[in-house]
Amino acid sequence: MALHAFRRSTDFLILKVVVAAFLGLLVLTAGTFGFLVWSTWNIDEVASARQKDMARHVIGRFRYQIAHDQESVTVWDDAISNARELPGVEAEEWTNANLGEWMSTYFRHDAAYVLSPGNEPVYAYSRHHQAPITEYAQIRLTITPMLGALRDGLRRSDVAVEEGLQTFGVADFRILNGRPAVISLKPIVSDSGEIEQVAGQEYVHVAIRYLDGQFLKELQSKYDFDSMHFAPVFRDEGRSVGLPLLASGGGVIGYLVWEPYRPGLDFLVSITPALLLILAIAIGAVSILIVMLSRRIKANRDQEAKIRHLATHxxxxxxxxxxxxxxxxxxxxxxxxxxxxxxxxxxxxxxxxxxxxxxxxxxxxxxxxxxxxxxxxxxxxxxxxxxxxxxxxxxxxxxxxxxxxxxxxxxxxxxxxxxxxxxxxxxxxxxxxxxxxxxxxxxxxxxxxxxxxxxxxxxxxxxxxxxxxxxGPHMDALVRERAEIERDLRKALSDLSQFKVFYQPKYLAESGEMGSVEALARWQHPTRGMISPVYFVPIAEEAGLIRELGRYVLEQACRDAARWPFETVAVNVSPVQLRDPGFAVDVMGILSRTGLLPNRLELEVTETAWMEECEECSTNFRALRAAGIGIALDDFGTGFSTFGRLHETEVDHIKIDKSFVEGLGADRGDEAIIQAIVELARAKGLKTTAEGVETEAQMEFLKRVGCDELQGFLYSEPLSGEEVDRLLAGRPDRRLPRLSIV
Structure with missing residues (x-):
């Protein structure tokens, strides 16, 4: 009886525990469900607000983008010239191709107009083809106030241009022909500055993009806006979200309306059956716990195996x-x-x-x-x-x-x-x-x-x-020799007496006269003799010695050039120097000490250094160019993406690598490459110098394609500063090239 009573009490205790656990599970489930409802509501509110912010940003950015798109054709000398010739046949064809069809097919603008200084239409484009200019009458009342604001702004000298844009413009939201639209007005101005225009009397390009139809489809597809449409009036019925389209004056022209994404509600709906299922199988909780524990053990073992793999791989x-x-x-x-x-x-x-x-x-x-x-x-x-x-x-x-x-x-x-x-x-x-x-x-x-x-x-x-x-055993000797060179280089840089600056003349291709020089470092080793910079400069870069060596060469070159009549002196700069945050300051200090004007100094950099994504390099480039110091791109054509980067016009001068000059006449296509480089440089207003000119045939070809300067042994070997002095004084001590080669 006592054993039976013990079993009954034990069963009762187990029953109480099970009932308590079950009730606890019910309370926990109810509380969890309530918490989930509250959480999902908050998540949905946040998601809706984020979608609204995204739409506001996209619409605002779209107004800016249309103005930016216009500048691809409105900042253009040709656009001014052809606008002035309208309605001439050739001018209409050019305008239609560039200011109409191009803006429609490439940027998907719906309509475009060109207005004369007298505010009259001289060209119209809509519905994917050139239209009669009489169509402008349908939108004249809408455009006229914006046009007046544009011309007033253009006449003012202190008008602010929006960041990222080149010219002042007016863009706004309007209802046009019963449809919401972005209208952007931009003046047609000169990109070269060579065409004179009266402020406020420029031709004006009008671009229109409707904000319904295809635009909303693109917006809906790209940013997952569900059922997006335009509504003149927004009625908040609890499910939809409306974004007002505000004109610059503050008025609302309508609303973009869509069904917001509700991740919280979707999540709650998806997990509700699971919650009900958990409640229904409360009796099997222990079994589920065992399964979960076994899975956890397996997951831990997998994680341990992954950690062991990461430790060795x-x-x-x-x-x-x-x-x-x-x-x-x-x-x-x-x-x-x-x-x-x-x-x-x-x-x-x-x-x-x-x-x-x-x-x-x-x-x-x-x-x-x-x-x-x-x-x-x-x-x-x-x-x-x-x-x-x-x-x-x-x-x-x-x-x-x-x-x-x-x-x-x-x-x-x-x-x-x-x-x-x-x-x-x-x-x-x-x-x-x-x-x-x-x-x-x-x-x-x-x-x-x-x-x-x-x-x-x-x-x-x-x-x-x-x-x-x-x-091989000799390789250890080479490594030791390099270490000795580095040691001797450090010692030599302590007094600089072993270094000397030589100058390679550069001759004007058209006149054959010596127009400038390039500074070259030479090291006269006490036991090894003259060591080529091709050998010791890379060692100096790797050993962190190039800054001191480069500073010496630059100061000596500036000091010599200050007394010479040459237009410029060119000095090579290492990428290591350009990465030094104080490099531009050092250069300006050297110019101040030597008295050389900044516009007479040209720094030559390699393509690798020029393209390096380095904040210090970019800062130095900007500071040097702002001071008037020229930047030359050395060994041009041997790097990567050079032609694309040239469009940014970060340099003043390019030097055609001697490997192309050496290949002239060898049927390798170097002639076409050099001609393309020269033509591109001429189009960008850059000067060109060909390196390594050694034959008359090379000289004749380079002169024929329009290269500005020629440099090489055909003209002169590198000269010491004293030899340059004697050459300029008309007293050369050794055989020197003639100063005029025509």
Whole structure:
């Protein structure tokens, strides 16, 4: 009896617990449902407000965009010339093509008109074709007040132009022919400044875009506005949202109305059956809990496996990381019993990878890195290991029976990576350099093998990139020599007595006279003799010494040029110098100390430095150009996206790379390239200089296509400052070119 009573009390206790749990579940479910209703209502209100803000922003931006679209044709000398010739046949054809059809087909404007200085229509376009100018009478009453405001603003010298636009204009919302529309008025002005116009008496371009029909379909599709339409009056019935279209005077011309997105309500509707189901299966809560616990345990195990994978693999490519690769290499060397036979370590580094990030973006760069990893992995034999060290560097460990297999693999990798990569329809090209070290010939220990593979990689890059190099004892000597050069360079920069500035004359193509010079650094090493800047300048850049060296060359060149009659002196500038926030200030200080006028100094930068996305570089460029210092683009044509960037007119002068000049007459198409460069420069008002002119035939061709300046050994070798002095004084001590070559 006592046992039975204990069981009954226990059952009762369990029943009480179950009932309490059930009631608690009901209360919890009711409270949760009430909380969800309140939360979803708030979410819907926030979502509706955000949609309304988005629509307000899009409509406001659309009014600005129409004005911006107009400036593609209204800031144009040709537009003024043809407007003045209307209604001439040729002028009408030009105006219809550029101010009518183009604005309709490209920017989807619904109508366009050109008004004379007397406010009369001289051209009309609507319904996708040229229209009679009498159609303007239908909208004259609407346009006239806006036209008056435009002309009043144009006559004022202090009128503000909206940020991002070039000219003052008037744009507003109006009801036009019973339809809501954006009307934008822009003056037709000169882009060159060479055509004189009376302020307020310009021809005016009128652009119209209706805000119903196709526009609303586009807006609805792009931003997920449901059932969007225009209504003259908005009646708030609880479900719809209305955005008033405000004219500049403050009046409401109508409303854009749509059914707002209600994520909260949709979510609540979607989960209500689940909540009811949870309540119905309360008895099975324990079973569900067990299932959830088992899933949690499995999820934890999966997470642990993922963490272990991330600890040994590169997150971008999924390849081994450095730590995992080093562990495998150590294990392979140990398994070989100290003999380390038939193991090769390859050190790989991509060539020309940075321009991909600069031109296509870092996401494209990541895709190229992944593609490189896939191509290399597909070439590796069994039991190999491939890791991404970081950036654009990789390591490969391969076993081999015959060393020729290693050479074939290195060659295959170089060839595979040279094939183009397709990135969203754009073609990207990179190369790869490979350094190879083998065990036991080059070492029996991991650190030694990877170091020597890295040294071999350095040799491959020094040999012209896009190749492989096998470690040899002489490479260590080269590395030591480079370290010695860097040490001597630091010492030489302490007193600067070993450095001298030479000058390469540049001759005017038309007259054959020497018009300017380019400053060149020379290093007279006490034991090595004259060292080429091609060798020591990259070392100075990598060692952080280029700022001091560049400052010396710039100051000496400015000091010499201050006493010479040349129009300009050109000085090369390193990308490292341009990244220095104080570079522009240093240049202005040197000009002040030497007395050289800013407009007589021209700084030559490479395409890579010019295109670098660097805030400091951009700031320096702007400051230097604002001071009147010229900017020349050196080695033009060897970089990426040069022609597109030239449209921004950030430079004053371009130098055609000598590789194109050397190719003249070799049937490589260099003639067409040079002619295109010269014509583009002339169109942008830029001066051109051809480098490396060595033959009369090259000179004649460059003069014929219109190159402004010529530079090369045909005219003169680089001269010291003293030799330039003697040349100008008419007392050359050695054979010098004539000063007039016609």
């Amino acid at each position: 590169d997150p971008l490519t999924g390849l081994l990381n450095r730590a995992a690769f080093e562990a495998i290499l150590d294990r392979r060397l140990a398994d070989a019993g100290g003999q380390a036979n038939q193991i090769a370590v390859l050190y790989l580094d991509l060539d020309r990878f940075k321009p991909i990030n600069d031109t296509l973006g870092h996401q494209a760069g990541d895709r190229v890195i992944c593609g490189v990893g896939e191509r290399i992995k597909a070439l590796l034999p069994p039991h190999s290991a491939l890791c991404r060290i970081g950036g654009d560097e990789f390591n490969v460990l391969i076993p081999y029976d015959d060393f020729a297999d290693v050479e074939r693999l290195a060659t295959a990798i170089v060839e595979a990576i040279q094939a183009p990569f397709d990135i969203d329809g754009q073609t990207a090209f990179v190369g790869i350099s490979v350094g190879v070290a083998i065990a036991p010939q080059h070492g029996r220990e991991r650190t030694e093998l990877t170091r020597k593979a890295d040294v071999a990689l350095y040799s491959a890059k020094a040999s012209g990139r896009g190749c492989y190099s096998i470690f």
